[in-house]
Amino acid sequence: MTTHADPHATTAPAEELLNRPATLTQRIHSVLHRQPALSPAIVLVLAAVVFSLVNDRFYALQNLSLVIQQVAVIGSLAVGQTVIILTAGIDLSIGAVMVLASLLMSKLVADNHWPGVVALLAGAVVAIAAQALNGLLVTKIKLPPFIVTLGTLSIFTAITLIYAKGQTIALQPGNILMWTANTVSLGQLNLTNGVLIMIALYAVIGYALRYTAWGRHLYAVGDDVEAARLAGISVNRVLLSAYMVGGLAIAVGAWILVGRVGGGDPNSGLNANLQSITAVVIGGTSLFGGRGVVFGSLIGALIVQVFVNGLALAGIDPNYQVLAVGILVIAAVSVDQWIRSVKS
Template sequence: MTIQSSGDIAPATAEDFRGRPASVGQRVHSVLHRQPALSPAIVLLLAGVAFALLNSRFYALQNLSLVAQQVAVVGSLAAGQTLVILTAGIDLSIGAVMVLASLVMSKLVFGSHVNGLLALLIGTLIAIAAQAVNGLLVTKIKLPPFIVTLGTLSVFTAITLIYAQGQTIALQPDTFLLWSAKTISIGSLRITTGVLLMIALYAVLGYALRYTAWGRHLYAVGDDVEAARLAGISVNRVLLSAYMVAGVAIAVAAWILVGRVGGGDPNSGINANLESITAVVIGGTSLFGGRGVIFGSLIGALIVQVFDNGLALAGFDPNYQVLAVGLLVIAAVSVDQWIRSVKA
């Protein structure tokens, strides 16, 4: 600390603090900033321990199988939502696009007798095209993602209802589209191929985000658009690609949904939009963009399902499940705000 000639203590400078050890809060802040998926992983671990103490059946392989199967649809959808939120956007129409794609796949097979693989490809193209509309409205017309997807949510929902004509489609068990519902047994553990599809989706997107130029550009655009533009990144192209790649994740979720409901149901996935956002936020991805890891969204989806399952096994009122998820979202956003703040 420097001393003025008058005997007064001069204001502290950066040099004065250079050798001072970091506080516990600063260390925690630094770790969570580098590892955004760490805090949701801790929450998941603690929740698992707590629910196992409340009910010994929680860790039964049959129950864990059920949790995995229930998380497959929302987990896949959250993967696509993560890409959009990493760019500092949000997609309120993602669930509606999933239901539309699942209905197109099912109806092509059921009504038009189209080959299951071809129906899957057409449904995937529908999902990508719908997301391209969102991306073009954001990049070309410069509309806020929230407003764009709030509008297309109604548009895609209406198209789905008109296309379905009030019908629920039940597919034959041997249909290719129902392959995602096929059960694989590993001892007493039984998981569906839909769960494996979700894991493969996360593996591919996780690799792309971490090891490719596209992934680095996605983070850069979400962190600071102007800085990314000055660095020579084509911001509009990156934003559009984020929505379109999210369309592929939506198609995977739609395929898993078809397997789960046994066909196409226009009333399925009613809360899928909010559930996907909830999983991403709880998973540590910042709503302000540029920070987060995609595997955190999988952890977030697992946390929501673990809380639903664990509280149900413990005999709690279902309303407490909704309360718990709401509190988790508020806590996750609060932690994100703290992590993004200047270190104390």
């Protein structure tokens, strides 16, 4: 006698699995995957609350003004670093290029008496050209971004030291290069023009990443370069454009740096390379590419500065401030690994 299998016998378990309510862990994972900047935003709010309880001066508008102003340079660099990391790349030379561009701008004005606007444009051209070199080495010679930018870090640092001859260039107030240091008062909250330029930079790049074909192609390349190539995306062009957009962000950072230090200083921005990466990682952008939002990097930069400022107000040894930042980086990367590994 032949028996007929129940057609629903094998499909029922599958249907039950699909209809089973998601666990709390799966729901959290799903939300964090869709909103990469959410977890750093929560950390920022919690840190602000804790430090305000430790010292009520933390929420003083003068102190908040200082925190925001100190973020402007690294925040600008983090925009360029974010765009590059979204392609699964990295730029270890970004701070060195910024210092070179800032020195060039300052020296052209102070020593060669160039108009400030022309010197600013010259510095921007140098920053974009330096990043184009990084991009060409990655796309044409197929060298890993880590190795390329590690090498150009030394090259650009050496060029800066040779060009500056160990000298610091001071600029007089009133020059357009110093305009970024001018303050705009919103009540007791004092913001520099450099902060406003940084915010504008985030708005422009954030819009481009979210609403343009270039942004979609950038995410696609970072997520799966072979799939992007099969989909007809010009991978090399996208990668090169990412580094050149990074050069534009560097030029903005260099302009803000000139206003902040009052000219060009070859010793400024010594840790800017790693600080920009730190801001991006803490801000929720994946080092493996394809996931993250540029505004998360601004939150990441704010988190670092809030921890440094809050711990200082609490009277904590500066060495513990560095320790806290290191823990934040490891925690951020761990969260990213979890988001990538957990199956929803």
